[in-house]
Each structure stands twice: as C-alpha cells, then as structure tokens.
Amino acid sequence: MPDNKRIVFAINSLAGGGAERVLTTLLGGSAPWRNRYDIHLALLDDEPRAYAVPDWVEVHQLDARHKLLPSLKQLRALTERLSPDATLSFLTRANIANAWAMAGRGRPWLISERVNTSAHLGKGRGAIAAKAMVRMAYPRAAHVIAVSEGVVDDLADNFGVQRARMSAIANPIDHDQIAALAAEPPAFTPAGPYIAAAGRLVPNKNMALLLRAYAKAGPDARLVILGEGPERPALERLAAALGIADRVDMPGFVANPFALLARAQAYAMPSNAEGFPNGLVEAMACGVPVVATNCASGPSEILADRPRSAVTGGIDVDAGALVPTDDVDAFAAALRRVLVEPRRSACGARARARSRAYGVEQAAANYWARIEAALAAPSRHQPDDNVSRVQGANR
Missing domain, CATH: 3.40.50.2000 (Glycogen Phosphorylase B;)
Incomplete structure (x- = not known):
C-alpha cells in the first residue's frame, strides 16, 4: 500500500479567535480523511492554546513571535523537512508564509481567507505594504477558499485573484x-x-x-x-x-x-x-x-x-x-x-x-474536496520568485 499523502495546515496560533476555532473544528471534522492522509498542523507562534486538536493530528510548534520574517523562515524550514503534498493556511500572515514556504516546490498550496481583506487591512503605510503582499501571493495559490461570496468579490475586484480559482465555503458551526x-x-x-x-x-x-x-x-x-x-x-x-x-x-x-x-x-x-x-x-x-x-x-x-x-x-x-x-x-x-x-x-x-x-460535516467535506482537487490538478500554478521579495509585516 502506498504511503499516505501528507497535508500540512498552518495558522498563526490557537490562542483564541474565530479563525482558530474554525480550524480546530474543521480538523475535528476531518476524521473520515485521517486514514487517507497524514494530517499535520503548523503553529507559527508559541502561545497558550485555547482550542484542542485531535490527537491524530501531528502539531509542529514554531516560534515566530508574531513577526512575518521568522514566520517565512520557520515555515519554509518545516516544509523542507516534511515535504508536504499540499498545504492549507489560515489568516493573512500564515497565508503569506505559506506562499513563501511552498515557492518552487511544484506542489499545491491553498489559502483560506477569513476576512473581508480590504476592510481588514484598512489604510495607511502598513496597510499599503500588506495589500501589496496579498496581491503578490494570493493570485498564485492553487486555490483560495473564502468564507463568503463577498470575500470572493473583494479578492477578485481588488487583489487580482481569478474567480475560477476561488470558492466560498462558510464556516462550520458545531x-x-x-x-x-x-x-x-x-x-x-x-x-x-x-x-x-x-x-x-x-x-x-x-x-x-x-x-x-x-x-x-x-x-x-x-x-x-x-x-x-x-x-x-x-x-x-x-x-x-x-x-x-x-x-x-x-x-x-x-x-x-x-x-x-x-x-x-x-x-x-x-x-x-x-x-x-x-x-x-x-x-x-x-x-x-x-x-x-x-x-x-x-x-x-x-x-x-x-x-x-x-x-x-x-x-x-x-x-x-x-x-x-x-x-x-x-x-x-x-x-x-x-x-x-x-x-x-x-x-x-x-x-x-x-x-x-452550516454544519461541520458539510464544511469539512467541502474543504477536503478542494484539497483533493488541487492534488489531482496538473502542477501549473506555482508561486514564482517574486514571492521571495516579501519582507516584514504582521497580520
């Protein structure tokens, strides 16, 4: 029997918040896929965990201390060691780090956008830099999973993400x-x-x-x-x-x-x-x-x-x-x-x-359908070397 494919999920931390709760809920609903895939979770920041993770998910604790550059380096090192078949990240900093970590690997990486990006990033000098990084990274993802059609519209209209490479999957409610x-x-x-x-x-x-x-x-x-x-x-x-x-x-x-x-x-x-x-x-x-x-x-x-x-x-x-x-x-x-x-x-x-x-089972099935579609697709949408120019910003 061939080895299971390895899937790495990534997020800033599990210190509390809606995205963190959603990710752990999805992992808890992923039991039907645990025999087909080796499921890993990368946590960028070493913080107390507010939410539990199933014991069959292998957790990798990093220590980026809320900073982007260490997030890029540490997630890149982890993916070099694990050589995942696909990755899926949650939250803006983790999404940017995911793009960098998977650059040039010839394997699909997906992102989950949890917010209305334009409204969340706001205005000002920091927002301009953050939006530039989103415009550079997000369109290169194998697939972008948004939490609503409104987020899809925002990413298409303001960040250059092709609608054909996005889908809206509502958050699961347990x-x-x-x-x-x-x-x-x-x-x-x-x-x-x-x-x-x-x-x-x-x-x-x-x-x-x-x-x-x-x-x-x-x-x-x-x-x-x-x-x-x-x-x-x-x-x-x-x-x-x-x-x-x-x-x-x-x-x-x-x-x-x-x-x-x-x-x-x-x-x-x-x-x-x-x-x-x-x-x-x-x-x-x-x-x-x-x-x-x-x-x-x-x-x-x-x-x-x-x-x-x-x-x-x-x-x-x-x-x-x-x-x-x-x-x-x-x-x-x-x-x-x-x-x-x-x-x-x-x-x-x-x-x-x-x-x-908005049940857990349906949301988990929808997420895994996107992961499996990305695994089955030809390797044609990979981030290029422009991603390496990403420097310093926090979510």
Missing part, C-alpha cells in the same frame, strides 16, 4: 457543542431580560451604533455586550452620555458565551465589516432571533440568501432583520419589531433551523 455549552449555567447573570451582542471592541464591530440604536429603541430588555478591546472606554462614555449606562452590561470576554446567548431575547450584530460572522450563526444556533447590519461580508448570504448588492434598505427575514450599516434609526426600528411576540419566538425557531446549513 451544533452539538453549542447545545452542550448553552445548557451550562451562565458565567454572568444580567438583572433581567436582555439583548446580547458579542465581538471584539474595535471600530469595525461598531458597538457605538448598537448603543445609539438601543437608546433610541428603548426596549424593556437590558443590553449585554460580550467582548473586550480598545474601544471599551469610549463605549462606556457613550453609554453614559446616552443615559443608558445603568441598563448596559459589558462583562468583557466570557469563555462560554453560548450560555448567555441562548438566554437572550435577541442577538444584535452592528458590524461595519465581517469576513464571515461566526457569532451571528452561533447565536442563531442557540435559537435566538437576530438583527444584523448588511455589511461586507456574509450577513445577507446567511439571512437572505442574496448577495449584499441585492439587498437595498432594511428587510425583515425569517430569522429577524437585516438593516443598512451605520443606520441608527433602521437598527432601532428592527430591534423593536423583532422583540415583539409572537414574532420573537418564531424568528428564534427559524434562526436555529437556518443555522443547520
């Missing part, structure tokens, strides 16, 4: 694990019914919009914002200025958010940009109605089965409501509509049913 965690006692108990939101407290998540919309809607329910980040002081000042500080809870990072989400009256997602909004689908899996902005990328595909451009204004959907970005009035009105019974309960039930489209 419904059994969510149900088990949702049944646990919550770590934090609000003083009454509440609307929940979750996300890192950074500008793109636009929790300021949510505070303004909540103040305008004036619901009986409290507002609970889960997450931590640099915007906390500004958000606390805004809540005080709006006169709602005594009705807003910000307990910070909560290890098990599902116990809180499952008990919420509704889930609010006010983001300006997403790659794929994991928190939105996870809240839906908890049976909670949702109000979300129609941001790039993902919400319109999840909630309305339409591209973002096909949704104008705000619309009601089976799971709740979809509203324009940065529109306080529309978000407030949607909150009021969704919280009214019997609509709230009906939307919650439909949200749970809709979330079933």
Whole structure:
C-alpha cells in the first residue's frame, strides 16, 4: 500500500479567535480523511492554546513571535523537512508564509481567507505594504477558499485573484457543542431580560451604533455586550452620555458565551465589516432571533440568501432583520419589531433551523474536496520568485 499523502495546515496560533476555532473544528471534522492522509498542523507562534486538536493530528510548534520574517523562515524550514503534498493556511500572515514556504516546490498550496481583506487591512503605510503582499501571493495559490461570496468579490475586484480559482465555503458551526455549552449555567447573570451582542471592541464591530440604536429603541430588555478591546472606554462614555449606562452590561470576554446567548431575547450584530460572522450563526444556533447590519461580508448570504448588492434598505427575514450599516434609526426600528411576540419566538425557531446549513460535516467535506482537487490538478500554478521579495509585516 502506498504511503499516505501528507497535508500540512498552518495558522498563526490557537490562542483564541474565530479563525482558530474554525480550524480546530474543521480538523475535528476531518476524521473520515485521517486514514487517507497524514494530517499535520503548523503553529507559527508559541502561545497558550485555547482550542484542542485531535490527537491524530501531528502539531509542529514554531516560534515566530508574531513577526512575518521568522514566520517565512520557520515555515519554509518545516516544509523542507516534511515535504508536504499540499498545504492549507489560515489568516493573512500564515497565508503569506505559506506562499513563501511552498515557492518552487511544484506542489499545491491553498489559502483560506477569513476576512473581508480590504476592510481588514484598512489604510495607511502598513496597510499599503500588506495589500501589496496579498496581491503578490494570493493570485498564485492553487486555490483560495473564502468564507463568503463577498470575500470572493473583494479578492477578485481588488487583489487580482481569478474567480475560477476561488470558492466560498462558510464556516462550520458545531451544533452539538453549542447545545452542550448553552445548557451550562451562565458565567454572568444580567438583572433581567436582555439583548446580547458579542465581538471584539474595535471600530469595525461598531458597538457605538448598537448603543445609539438601543437608546433610541428603548426596549424593556437590558443590553449585554460580550467582548473586550480598545474601544471599551469610549463605549462606556457613550453609554453614559446616552443615559443608558445603568441598563448596559459589558462583562468583557466570557469563555462560554453560548450560555448567555441562548438566554437572550435577541442577538444584535452592528458590524461595519465581517469576513464571515461566526457569532451571528452561533447565536442563531442557540435559537435566538437576530438583527444584523448588511455589511461586507456574509450577513445577507446567511439571512437572505442574496448577495449584499441585492439587498437595498432594511428587510425583515425569517430569522429577524437585516438593516443598512451605520443606520441608527433602521437598527432601532428592527430591534423593536423583532422583540415583539409572537414574532420573537418564531424568528428564534427559524434562526436555529437556518443555522443547520452550516454544519461541520458539510464544511469539512467541502474543504477536503478542494484539497483533493488541487492534488489531482496538473502542477501549473506555482508561486514564482517574486514571492521571495516579501519582507516584514504582521497580520
């Protein structure tokens, strides 16, 4: 019997975050392929691991310390030693390192883009360099797996990636694990019914919009914002200025958010940009109605089965409501509509049913189908020596 082909997955670390959780969920769902492939995982940074990896995955711990140049060198050395038949990387720095590591090897390398790249990289001198590296590396990948059609559009329109070499595969949601965690006692108990939101407290998540919309809607329910980040002081000042500080809870990072989400009256997602909004689908899996902005990328595909451009204004959907970005009035009105019974309960039930489209088994099968297609294809799309000019930047 011939030796199994060797597949190496790569990511910055497993220190916490949506991409890290998605990768470990996919690895956990890859058991049907473990007898056909030797599966390895390269971690660029030596950090405490927030997520477990199956014991049949061989983990290689590197120590790039969040820097690109050591990531390039160390992943290149690892691939020289392992000689993988294919690689698949997650997150921008790991993707750039993957391109460098596999340059000239004549074997396929794939990348998974987890964010709306233009929005994530932002503006400024560092962003210009980062975008240049993406434009240089991504089009040379054997295949680019995006988390939504909106991310596909962004990479095609702004980074020169051919649409024929991209596909959108939505993030997997582990419904059994969510149900088990949702049944646990919550770590934090609000003083009454509440609307929940979750996300890192950074500008793109636009929790300021949510505070303004909540103040305008004036619901009986409290507002609970889960997450931590640099915007906390500004958000606390805004809540005080709006006169709602005594009705807003910000307990910070909560290890098990599902116990809180499952008990919420509704889930609010006010983001300006997403790659794929994991928190939105996870809240839906908890049976909670949702109000979300129609941001790039993902919400319109999840909630309305339409591209973002096909949704104008705000619309009601089976799971709740979809509203324009940065529109306080529309978000407030949607909150009021969704919280009214019997609509709230009906939307919650439909949200749970809709979330079933994002199961682990289907996502894992889709990822492995792309890997196997790349293995079977002629070796024609390999990165050239231009990749060697990549120098210094961090995700």
